[in-house]
Amino acid sequence: MFFTRQKTRLIDAASALPGRPEPLATAERHFVNGNPLKGPYPAGLETAIFAMGCYWGAERKFWTVPGVWVTAVGNAGGFTPNPTYEEVCSGQTGHTESVLVVYDPAKVSYEALLKVFFESHDPTQFMRQGNDIGTQYRSAAYWTSPAQRDALLAAKAVYEEALKARGYGAIVTEIAEAGPFYFAEAHHQQYLAKNPAGYCGLGGTGVSCPVGVGVPA
Secondary structure: OHHHHHHOOOOOHHHOOOOOOOOOOOOOEOOOOOOEOOOOOOOOOEEEEEEEOOHHHHHHHHHOOOOEEEEEEEEEOOOOOOOOHHHHHOOOOOOEEEEEEEEOOOOOOHHHHHHHHHHOOOOOOOOEEOOEEOHHHOEEEEEOOHHHHHHHHHHHHHHHHHHHHOOOOOOOOEEEEOOOOEEOOHHHOOHHHHOOOOOOOOOOOOOOOOOOOOOOO
């Protein structure tokens, strides 16, 4: 029990690992669609960052969405610059396993991405998803514009009501302005496309998220 408490206790900046100034080596292009992982991205595209448990399965949820130009796995919401996978798993960086989603807002709305996010995991689970326990598996969404922030808060409110009607507790998703996104090592990128039988611990609640999915005019 004590060990579990330690894994779910978020570290502070003063106690975080120092990391390194240089980015980790990662893939140059998306394994599925060939687009450059780090850009440059075409003009007019927007970015979103989501965390919903193990990032292998989370990334696959988004690269299949029409209108998403590229996805990448990495780490966000923490303190350690350019952390390794092992450092993040230690719980000593403050990061959560995250997915960077680069999308065309003329083809897919941010609200549609929010629907994928909320329905693809259980946002009422604290510092875990299923059997994956630890601060690095916490639910989080990091906004990159005031419009995203407003949409996030609105979606959280309506989905929380839908979940409560089905017997679930409050949503514990961390919602904050996006900070640095640190790309994970190359072998983690599009992992389930390279390893179709690989581990995916994601599981949603089965409750539909009642947010708009229309493309903005």
